[in-house]
Amino acid sequence: MxxxxxxxxxxxxxxxxxxxxxxxxxxxxxxxxxxxxxxxxxxxxxxxxxxxxxxxxxxxxxxxxxxxxxxxxxxxxxxxxxxxxxxxxxxxxxxxxxxxxxxxxxxxxxxxxxxxxDLLNILLTKTVQLAIEKGVLTDKTIIVDATHTAARFNQRSAVETLRDGSKLLRKRLYKANPAIKAHLPQKNTLNDLDAEKQYTADLIKTVKAHPEVSAIQGVPEALHNLQEKQEDIQEAGRYSADKDAKVGHKSATTAFFGYKIHLAMTTERIITAAVVTTGEKGDGHFLETLVDQSRANGVTVKNVVGDTAYSGKENLKLAKHHDFQLYSKLHPIISNGYRTPEQMWDFNKDAGMFVCPAGFMAKRVARTGTMPSRNQSRTYYFDVSNCQVCPQRQGCYKPGAKTKTYSVSIKSQEHQEQMAFQATQAFQDTAKLRYRIEAKNAELKTKHGYRQSWSNNIEAMTLQGAITLFYANMERIMKLMGQK
Structure with a gap:
């Protein structure tokens, strides 16, 4: 009630x-x-x-x-x-x-x-309208970007996750009082979840029985962290069972397991729109949503600043159709590669590789079509062992094929208007504003705990994003009001 x-x-x-x-x-x-x-x-x-x-x-x-x-x-x-x-x-x-x-x-x-x-949009709308009402949001330029959040459960077994928590707690205990080591239970060395659960329970019980160290700085936080992991395992059965988290790529050799949040922010550093997705999603597809949400929240959007991930053909057309200027430097692959909305082949600008609709990234790329009468292409090669078991293989992978490729044409003379525009001083000056959203991303992670998810699904990740962005906006609004 x-x-x-x-x-x-x-x-x-x-x-x-x-x-x-x-x-x-x-x-x-x-x-x-x-x-x-x-x-x-x-x-x-x-x-x-x-x-x-x-x-x-x-x-x-x-x-x-x-x-x-x-x-x-x-x-x-x-x-x-x-x-x-x-x-x-x-x-x-x-x-x-x-x-x-x-x-x-x-x-x-x-x-x-x-x-x-829809708490994410409710809270963003509330803060944006408050900022407009208080006169601290007046600019007509937004900056767009995406940042990743690691899944709390990662791609680890329950045993590995509990051991990490236990290891951190022991480290804090040894620093607080080295003599406590003699009182701790014997570590579990078997790859057995029940044995690790029992060791964890015994370790927690032992620490609670020694108040002389359990209250020392650093120990309570590590203890509570381990207790929450223990409770999550008991509730979920498998601590690694995050069905929504997906593998995304920060570079050709560096990946993460988790989620992305796609953001739009004014030059006053007030976030005006956000979309939470799984980690494998590309950035460029969400430009229209971010612009529409920002406008729905009361922001007049005349300029949009983004990195090369937003320079695709469809986004250039979108900018003309929706009456805003796009300050995004052209990338030869993103701008010329053909990707139908149904297929959603994403180009990961950090890794320099395409990612298929199932989330697998190409393993290598080669330039093909060297005949003078033909357009050259970039052909991306995928690991066929993934294709053979992929749930989306029908119509994409031919059974028995030894390779799976995806090719895009290279046409360096396309997009003359945007190429001319990005050579202007106005473009170069405005594009420099992009560092502000990178600083905001770092703030969300280091200051507000957005580096790792609270729980194990995209609904929980969206809730975390809603509360985090609400706080970040309110903090910024109060600061700007104090400067007036």
């Missing part, structure tokens, strides 16, 4: 907030700046209004998630800190003496009660 949060009851300790929390405190300013009742309106349909136990207020639960991203904490560490942090309690709408929720309730909320809600 869901109740709407009411005004706080009078408390003899409420004056502590005025004493301890400055008027310019970030969380106090955020409470004054944003009417969080929109969270209730968007999520109320996921709850029963008249049956079951009374649920914690939705606005308060959303604020817990905000704090999780803001301070890059695990569920346990966030709840532990909220018990004594007065600024957090004030932000959450609690009295100083009120109890906080259990960490398991926060975990359940983010896993089970945010389904069927």
């Amino acid at each position: 869901l109740k709407h949060q009411s005004e706080l009851p009078l408390s003899p300790y409420s004056a502590l907030y005025d004493i301890l929390i400055p008027q310019d405190d970030e969380l106090r300013r955020l409470n004054e700046l944003v009417d969080f009742s929109f969270v209730y309106r968007e999520l109320v349909d996921n709850y029963s209004l008249g049956e079951g136990r009374t649920a914690i207020d939705l606005v308060q639960m959303f604020k817990y998630l905000y704090l999780k991203v803001r301070f890059n904490l695990s569920d346990r560490d966030l709840v532990s800190r909220a018990k004594t942090d007065m600024a957090m309690k004030f932000f959450l709408g609690l009295n100083p003496e009120d109890a906080v929720i259990s960490s398991s309730l926060l975990t359940k909320f983010r896993r089970q009660h945010l389904n069927n809600v």
Whole structure:
């Protein structure tokens, strides 16, 4: 059963907030700046209004998630800190003496009660419209890019993942007190999940039994990290079972397993649109979506800045049709390679290779068609062993074939208008703005924990993106307002 949060009851300790929390405190300013009742309106349909136990207020639960991203904490560490942090309690709408929720309730909320809600676009729309209202978003230029997030479960077995967590915990313990080594259980050396689970449980129990080291800086965080991994394995059965994560490529020799988020951002560094996808997706296909979302959120888009991944023929046509100027340097392959929407053959600009619709990347490339009367082509060769077992092989791979290739023509004289435009000083000056979104990507990863996913599916990844981008935008808006 869901109740709407009411005004706080009078408390003899409420004056502590005025004493301890400055008027310019970030969380106090955020409470004054944003009417969080929109969270209730968007999520109320996921709850029963008249049956079951009374649920914690939705606005308060959303604020817990905000704090999780803001301070890059695990569920346990966030709840532990909220018990004594007065600024957090004030932000959450609690009295100083009120109890906080259990960490398991926060975990359940983010896993089970945010389904069927397009929270990513809801929160972005809210922040963009607020930025426009406050006069800190006025530019008509957006910058587009994509960044990757590694799957939390990676491509590892449950045994390997538990061992990584145990290893980190032991390292912190040895640093805190080398003598603790004599009290720890014997490590499991077998590739057996049940044996590793038992060792993990024994290690956690031993650490909790030694409070002289379990509270030393660095140990609680490692302990909570291992506990969350242990719980996830018990719930999912296989810790590596992330059905949505896919392999993407950062270069010809470097890959990652996880997801991508495609972003549009104004030159004021306010994110105006985002799309979360699996890791193998190319960047260029999402330009239209990012422009449309930005405009729907109230941004006037006249210029778009992106890297060579956005210089495909279809995007050049899109720019003309949708009345914006595209500042994307031409790439000879992206611009000339023919890819039908049904096939979705993506060119990975970092690796310099094409990726097939199933997500497999070519292993080598060769120039073909050397006859003077023929156009030359680049032919990309794929590992046929992947094609033989690929679920999309019908109509793509001929049974028994020893090779699988994909060719694109090389026509260096195409796109004369864009080639002339990118030679101008205006193009070169505007294209330099792209570094700003690269800095934003780095900020999301290093400061807000977006380097790794919270959970094991694209819905959870989208939720993480929604909360992370909401915080990043609100932080930027408050900074820009302070500069006015």
